[in-house]
Amino acid sequence: MKAKKWLASFLALAFLMSVVLVGCGGNEEAGDEKDNGGNASGEEVTVDIFQFKVEFKDQFEAVAKQYEEANDGVKINITTVGGGEDYGAALRSKFASGSEPTIYNIGGPQDVADWADSLADLSDTAAADAALEGTLEGVTKDGQVLGLPFNQEGYGFIYNTQVFKDAGINPEEITTYAALEEAVKTLDGKKEDLGLDAVFALPGKEKWVTGLHLSNAFLSPEFEGNVLKTFEAKSVEFKHADAFKKVLDLQNEYSVQPTVSLDYAMQVEELFSTGRVAMIQQGNWVYGSIAGIDEELANGGVSILPIPVEGYKEDSIPVGIPMYWAVNKNKDEAEVKAAKDFLDWLYTSEEGKTAVLEDFKFIPAYEGFDASKVSDPLGKAVYEYASAGKTIPWVFMGYPTGWGEQQLGVNIQKYISGEMSWDDLVKQSQASWEDSRK
Numbered sequence: 001m002k003a004k005k006w007l008a009s010f011l012a013l014a015f016l017m018s019v020v021l022v023g024c025g026g027n028e029e030a031g032d033e034k035d036n037g038g039n040a041s042g043e044e045v046t047v048d049i050f051q052f053k054v055e056f057k058d059q060f061e062a063v064a065k066q067y068e069e070a071n072d073g074v075k076i077n078i079t080t081v082g083g084g085e086d087y088g089a090a091l092r093s094k095f096a097s098g099s100e101p102t103i104y105n106i107g108g109p110q111d112v113a114d115w116a117d118s119l120a121d122l123s124d125t126a127a128a129d130a131a132l133e134g135t136l137e138g139v140t141k142d143g144q145v146l147g148l149p150f151n152q153e154g155y156g157f158i159y160n161t162q163v164f165k166d167a168g169i170n171p172e173e174i175t176t177y178a179a180l181e182e183a184v185k186t187l188d189g190k191k192e193d194l195g196l197d198a199v200f201a202l203p204g205k206e207k208w209v210t211g212l213h214l215s216n217a218f219l220s221p222e223f224e225g226n227v228l229k230t231f232e233a234k235s236v237e238f239k240h241a242d243a244f245k246k247v248l249d250l251q252n253e254y255s256v257q258p259t260v261s262l263d264y265a266m267q268v269e270e271l272f273s274t275g276r277v278a279m280i281q282q283g284n285w286v287y288g289s290i291a292g293i294d295e296e297l298a299n300g301g302v303s304i305l306p307i308p309v310e311g312y313k314e315d316s317i318p319v320g321i322p323m324y325w326a327v328n329k330n331k332d333e334a335e336v337k338a339a340k341d342f343l344d345w346l347y348t349s350e351e352g353k354t355a356v357l358e359d360f361k362f363i364p365a366y367e368g369f370d371a372s373k374v375s376d377p378l379g380k381a382v383y384e385y386a387s388a389g390k391t392i393p394w395v396f397m398g399y400p401t402g403w404g405e406q407q408l409g410v411n412i413q414k415y416i417s418g419e420m421s422w423d424d425l426v427k428q429s430q431a432s433w434e435d436s437r438k
Contacts (some may be wrong), residue, residue, distance in 0.1 A: 041197050045338040046075040050094055050101035052082040052323060053150070055285045061360040066351065067342060074338055084206065084263050084407070102339045105323040106147050108138040108397025109231040119146040120329035125340050127347040130366040136225045138397055139324050147324030148343055151362035154382035154391070155213055155283030156317035157305040160297070163187070163194055163278045175247060175315040177308040184254050187278050197276045202251040203267040204259035204416050209281060210248070210410025213318070214307070216396040218244035221312040223395050230398030236433045238426050243310040245422050251281065252416045260417050269293055279305070284378035285322075287361055291376075305382040306390070313392055317385050320394025321365060400436030407432040 057080040064076040068410035079101070081090040091104055095118070106115055122128050126144045139147035157180075163218040164171055167190050169183050187199045203209050218240040223230040238244070252259050256271060268286050271277045273293035275409070280286075284304070308314035327339045332356065346352040347366050356362045357369060361376050363383060369395050374383050385391060406427045414420035420428075 011429075018432045020400075025340065043334070044073045044075055045101060045334050046077060047335060047338050047342060048099075048101045049076060049078045049103040051078065051080055051103070052087040052105050053285070054080055054082040055288050056360045057191060057361075059355070063346070063352070063353050063355045063359060067345060067356075068353075069182070071341075072136045074342070076342065084265070088402070089190075100328055100330065102328050102335050103343070104326050104328065105150075106139065106325055106326045108194050108227055108321075108403055109141075109165065110398060112139055112141055112146050113231075114401055115326065116141075117329050118326075118330055120327040120336055120389065122148055122327060122340065125358055126344045127366065128136070130348055130368055132365050132367065135321055135365045138231075138321075147326050148347070149321045149365035150323045150325065151282050151321070151356070151360070152306070152319060152365045152386075153285055154317045154319040154385060155281070156307050158272070158282050158302055158378065159279045159305055160272070160275065160285065161301050161303055163196070163275070166194055167278075171303065171305060177243070177307075177310050180305070180308055181250060182388040184250060184279075188254050194278070194280055195275060197271065198254060198256045199278050200251045200255040201262055201271040201277045202255040202259040203262040203264055203265045203280075203418075204252075204413055205261060205270040206267075207409025207413065209264075210412045211407075212396045212399075212404040213283075214281060215244065215404065215408055216394055217247075217307045217309050217318050217392055220318070220395045221309065221393050223398070225395060226396045227394030227398040229391070230395040233398075234434065234437045236430055238430065240309055240311060241426050243308075243312075246310070247307065248412070248416070257377070258417075260413050273297065281307070284361075284363070284376070284382050287378045299377065302377055302379060304385070306385075307392070313390070316390040316392050317382070318394055319382060319386050319391040347375075351359040400433055403429075403433055403436055 019303060038384065064078055068074055068076055068342050081087050087105065094101060100118070106119070111120065115290060123143070123145045125148065127148045131149055134146055135149045136147075139145065161171070167187055169186060174180050174183055184199050184434065187194065187196065191198065219230075219236065219238070221239055222239045223233060256262065256277060267280050268282060268289045272280045274291045275297075287298055289300065304317060306315050325343055327336055327343075329336065329416055331339075347356065353364075353369055356364055357373055358375065361379060363374055363379050364371055371383065374380055411420060411425045411429055415425050
């Protein structure tokens with residue numbers, strides 16, 4: 001297994017290096033064996049998958065059926081828990097019930113520590129060998145690869161390009177917080193003419209949007225964009241707390257109200273996809289949801305603006321690995337092997353790679369893909385930011401267990417509801433981090 005070294009700019013380099021590369025012969029052979037061999041024992045093996053990504057649920061289930069048809073004796077059951085539900089809590093309940101899945105999702109070094117007793121070593125998989133440089137660092141421990149990356153994702157402020165055009169706003173000029181604030185005020189002043197309910201839809205009900213994703217942009221720089229340093233940190237300073245507050249306040253002030261009641265579906269489907277708001281803080285994963293409401297908007301009327309971090313990077317978006325596939329080492333040998341075979345097929349066979357790019361609309365985190373074929377506008381925008389090196393690394397997978405949502409996220413809900421001051425939010429969030437790391 002080749003050594004992995006995290007570089008702050010690895011995404012841009014990885015994209016450029018991965019374009020039109022062909023997977024190594026060993027990977028192709030692995031994919032062919034899975035396609036033709038099926039289950040060598042002749043007995044049926046059931047692989048239960050418990051996963052979080054609601055956006056590709058239907059496509060994933062269809063691809064699993066395709067795999068079953070090509071591999072006699074393998075049955076794949078998929079359960080999806082995500083969106084407005086707490087996947088981590090659901091996963092813990094699943095294990096506690098005695099119905100442990102074969103394949104499940106982990107987020108990074110904190111999850112590696114939490115689930116250590118159930119993580120199989122995936123170092124021997126073709127997918128691990130094909131993973132882009134740096135993508136396995138947060139899930140590698142004692143020389144063992146304990147997770148395989150889903151894909152690469154980026155997030156920022158997704159905006160309606162036609163609304164911006166009608167308002168006379170040039171999005172290419174929005175590369176600072178001051179420019180973003182000016183654009184927001186312009187949109188607000190013209191919202192009746194533009195047919196807007198508000199400029200933003202801030203989903204305060206979704207603690208992952210605020211406590212994980214938004215906070216990441218402002219905490220990443222103090223940990224030098226390194227998820228392992230984040231995981232090892234005994235305290236958090238909130239060096240960019242003022243910049244954090246400005247961006248949160250801007251969204252909250254100019255959002256459909258009450259923000260604490262807005263969830264993902266309301267934000268993406270009811271408000272943004274119907275043209276009732278101009279901007280939302282989300283990532284390229286919402287493409288499918290938007291397309292399901294307004295295909296024309298999804299394919300020609302959306303793009304991504306930066307999350308400006310004053311004093312650090314004001315023209316960049318956070319880009320990283322959203323989740324990893326883990327295999328339950330406590331299952332029997334045949335089931336573990338079947339799980340590895342399926343994941344190898346998904347990321348190294350030609351059929352699997354086609355599904356990843358064309359059906360899932362993923363930005364691949366593996367060699368052997370032509371990443372320039374990313375087809376949707378939001379994925380292309382992330383690709384362009386990454387290629388230009390305008391990225392903020394993801395570190396929230398290194399937060400203490402539950403801190404991002406259950407501590408910081410809850411405090412943000414109290415703050416935007418007027419129940420907590422910003423100073424108290426920072427102090428209480430700092431104290432809960434330190435308590436978790438004792």
